[in-house]
Amino acid sequence: MxxxxxxxxxxxIVIVVLIAIPQTMSSYITYVVALAMLYAIxxxxxxxxxxxxxxxxxxxxxxxxxxxxxxxxxxxKVGMSFWLAFPISVVGVxxxxxIVGYPALKLRGHYFAVTTxxxxxxxxxxxxxxxxxxxxxxxxxxxxxxxxVFGISFASMNANYYxxxxxxxxxxxFLLVLxxxxxxxxxxxxxxxxxxxxxxxxxxxxxxxxxFGISGGLAGMAGSLFAHFFKLLHPSTFAWMTxxxxxxxxxxxxxxxxxxxxxxxxxxxxxxxxxRFAPEWRFIIWSVMLIVVLLxxxxxxxxxxxxxxxxx
Amino acid sequence: xxxxxxxxxxxxQFGGLTAVKDVSFIVQEGxxxxxxxxNGAGKTTMFNMITGEYKPxxxxxxxxxxxxxxxxxxxxxxxxxxxxxxxxxxxxxxTVLDNVLMGILAQKLRFKPTxxxxxxxxxxxxxxxxxxxxxxxxxxLTVSAKKRVGLATALALKPKILLLDEVMAGLTHxxxxxxxxxxxxxxxxxxITLVIVEHVMxxxxxxxxxxxxxxxxxxxxxxxxxxxTQNRKVIDVYLGESKHA
Numbered sequence: 129m130x131x132x133x134x135x136x137x138x139x140x141i142v143i144v145v146l147i148a149i150p151q152t153m154s155s156y157i158t159y160v161v162a163l164a165m166l167y168a169i170x171x172x173x174x175x176x177x178x179x180x181x182x183x184x185x186x187x188x189x190x191x192x193x194x195x196x197x198x199x200x201x202x203x204x205k206v207g208m209s210f211w212l213a214f215p216i217s218v219v220g221v222x223x224x225x226x227i228v229g230y231p232a233l234k235l236r237g238h239y240f241a242v243t244t245x246x247x248x249x250x251x252x253x254x255x256x257x258x259x260x261x262x263x264x265x266x267x268x269x270x271x272x273x274x275x276x277v278f279g280i281s282f283a284s285m286n287a288n289y290y291x292x293x294x295x296x297x298x299x300x301x302f303l304l305v306l307x308x309x310x311x312x313x314x315x316x317x318x319x320x321x322x323x324x325x326x327x328x329x330x331x332x333x334x335x336x337x338x339x340f341g342i343s344g345g346l347a348g349m350a351g352s353l354f355a356h357f358f359k360l361l362h363p364s365t366f367a368w369m370t371x372x373x374x375x376x377x378x379x380x381x382x383x384x385x386x387x388x389x390x391x392x393x394x395x396x397x398x399x400x401x402x403x404r405f406a407p408e409w410r411f412i413i414w415s416v417m418l419i420v421v422l423l424x425x426x427x428x429x430x431x432x433x434x435x436x437x438x439x440x
Numbered sequence: 441x442x443x444x445x446x447x448x449x450x451x452x453q454f455g456g457l458t459a460v461k462d463v464s465f466i467v468q469e470g471x472x473x474x475x476x477x478x479n480g481a482g483k484t485t486m487f488n489m490i491t492g493e494y495k496p497x498x499x500x501x502x503x504x505x506x507x508x509x510x511x512x513x514x515x516x517x518x519x520x521x522x523x524x525x526x527x528x529x530x531x532x533x534x535t536v537l538d539n540v541l542m543g544i545l546a547q548k549l550r551f552k553p554t555x556x557x558x559x560x561x562x563x564x565x566x567x568x569x570x571x572x573x574x575x576x577x578x579x580x581l582t583v584s585a586k587k588r589v590g591l592a593t594a595l596a597l598k599p600k601i602l603l604l605d606e607v608m609a610g611l612t613h614x615x616x617x618x619x620x621x622x623x624x625x626x627x628x629x630x631x632i633t634l635v636i637v638e639h640v641m642x643x644x645x646x647x648x649x650x651x652x653x654x655x656x657x658x659x660x661x662x663x664x665x666x667x668x669t670q671n672r673k674v675i676d677v678y679l680g681e682s683k684h685a
Contacts, residue, residue: 310549317542320531324590327491327525328597329517329546 146293150286162289162357164397165296166350171377171389172303173346178375179383180307181339182319183233184241187248188347188374193255193366195221195348196355197262200271203356210274210356218349225344229337236322248371255363267362271355288357295353299346303386306342315339319384380421382430391429441468442504444633445490445601450499450509452485459485461657462499467601472627472634474644477654478677483637484526486654487603490635491523492516504600518547522599524590526606526637532579539578539589540564543596561596568592568622584615588622595626601633602626608640616640620647645669653677 146165150158174188195217202213232243255262262268274282274291282288306312314335317325326332355361373396381392399417403410425431445467452460460482467473475483488494490501492513501509508516517523531539540561541553553561565574568588573581578589587607594602604623608616620643626632638644644651644665651668653661655677661668668674 309551310545313542313545314549316534317531317546320533321529323525324529324531324593325542325546326513327517327523327529328543328593329514331512331514333512 143297147290150289155285158285158289160397160401162285162292163401164394165292166354166357167374167377167393167397168390169296169299169350169353170347170374171381171393172300172386173343173350174374175378175383175386175389176303176307176315176346177339177343178378179385179389180312180315180319181336182322183236183336183340184375185244185340185343186241186368186371186375187228187244187251188343189366189368189370190248190251191221191225191344191347192351192354192370193251193363194224195351196361196366197255197268197351198348199352200268200355200361201261203272204268204270210272211277214274214349214352217352218345221348221351222341222345225348226337226341229340229344230333233333233336233340245368245371249368252363252367255366262361262363265363267360269360271359271361273359274356282356285357292353292357295349299349300386300390303346307386311335311338376418380418380428382428385430388428388430395429441470443467444469444504445635446500446502447486447490448500448502450486450489450496450501452482452489452494453497459657460489460496460654463652463654463657463659464499465652465659465662467633467635469600470627470631470633471650472623472648473636473650473652474648475635475637475652475654476639476641476644481654482657483654484605485657487523487605487637490516490603491521517597520597520600521603522594522597522601523603524587524594524605524607526609528583528586528590530578530581530586530589530593533577535575535577536565536570536573536581536589536592537561537575540592540596543593547597564592564595567625568595569618583610584612584619587611587619591622591626595630595632599632601635604634604636604638606637606639608638608643616643619643623647 146161149161170188170192174185178184198217198220199210199213202208202216203210228247232240232247235243256264258264273288276282280287282291307315314325314330317330318332318336322332377392377396378389379392380396381390382388399414400410403413421428425435427434443466448464450460450463451458463486475486477483485494489496489509492508492511492515495510499509500507503519503521508519531542534542541557544557544561545553565571568591570585570588570592573585578586581589591604591607608619611619623634624647627634636644636648649664651663651665652659653668653674660677661671661674663671
């Protein structure tokens with residue numbers, strides 16, 4: 129997946145297309161692609177946890193939301209520059225996910241999934257009800273775009289789009305290297321058999337919490353980028369539906385591949401956007417499609433691609 | 441011979457149930473020891489206390505003179521205690537080579553395996569007679585091959601001592617003979633001390649120099665296979681029962 133020249137060519141083509149989109153397409157398309165890239169960061173980082181390490185988490189939107197609100201509030205209320213608020217919120221969300229992950233990951237299987245589900249909902253309720261801080265259901269507006277650096281202004285949507293694209297490419301590359309590294313190998317061992325991984329000397333608690341932390345931290349990064357791109361935050365963006373969306377995107381794309389969930393993020397975002405003409409129908413149509421894909425191939429689009437290529 | 445593993449008055453209670461009560465025994469270096477006993481006697485609980493899965497309620501477990509009770513399983517593994525599981529555990533979605541490599545790589549984090557490590561894994565695969573399955577996924581193997589993969593992965597830790605939980609269960613007579621040879625080789629050529637929990641008495645008698653008998657969580661006898669087969673208590677509680685079965 130990484131290192132073979134054909135895949136590098138595909139990656140290069142994707143990057144060129146992403147660069148060309150704001151120049152050639154309407155601002156609506158640009159907006160949707162930016163959204164898709166943010167979802168791609170979310171699903172790829174989610175995949176590090178659910179696809180590589182095993183535990184299924186339903187709290188990804190919570191870390192996304194904490195990153196978004198942390199970054200927005202640091203710039204709005206503390207008056208920090210985006211370039212300071214951004215790394216602080218990423219590191220903050222990383223530390224926060226480690227604190228949440230350590231006790232939660234002592235649970236396994238469904239128990240862990242349910243715990244993260246309630247944690248996600250808890251974060252949503254806090255965002256919704258802390259009116260003095262987050263402005264609650266009215267939404268937090270007036271968020272500024274990132275400040276100028278090196279003479280580049282991020283006031284325009286296109287400049288902001290390229291910022292998101294830059295970080296998406298970096299995060300995806302980072303994740304692809306990480307899963308191929310020794311740490312990635314340990315995570316796969318934990319996914320395949322946690323007891324055995326522990327019995328051969330892998331500190332499973334440490335690596336699970338580390339993966340959960342990185343996964344959460346990257347979701348926080350997507351949140352911060354989201355806040356300064358859309359400039360308006362509402363708690364419902366970070367509610368249960370978004371966590372569920374991330375899980376679905378990863379499943380449709382094919383979890384445990386990093387690339388699959390990214391493709392899933394792109395496909396799902398576009399399908400949902402283009403079905404806006406029938407708002408009542410789109411989730412029904414979409415759900416049926418999801419069931420059909422998973423019935424045909426439980427490994428998602430990546431599984432179908434692999435089958436077409438005649439692999440295992 | 442040096443005492444490498446010393447279990448002193450180990451007790452494990454689960455709520456009101458005492459699974460292992462005040463059991464002590466000594467394993468000397470290079471020895472082949474069996475822990476036997478009827479179902480539910482506490483053999484696997486004993487194993488799990490040594491490997492760190494459970495913390496003993498009281499008592500001590502010393503490995504090379506160092507107390508290891510209460511350590512996490514991964515720390516115990518790093519000290520040189522390898523194990524296999526009663527219900528065979530391997531990495532299903534990895535090839536046999538990757539299973540064994542995982543055992544080697546788990547000892548030290550590095551970006552990718554070196555040539556020597558792959559060579560080392562291939563050697564272990566040869567020892568455990570898995571050459572023809574080298575690139576087959578774990579989930580596609582037979583029970584007997586899976587058990588050997590479990591053993592090979594444990595060997596990859598370069599353990600001083602191997603704890604084998606019912607490695608023979610479910611194997612055919614021919615496979616048992618082969619496994620016996622393999623265990624003898626691991627013990628004599630690689631110098632690894634063996635502690636086995638086993639139900640197949642033929643294996644215990646043929647392989648082990650010393651037997652510890654546990655019944656209802658308590659040690660009722662200890663000695664050579666001859667001594668054990670003549671021990672009245674053991675015959676009553678264990679061998680006597682198995683004759684009726």
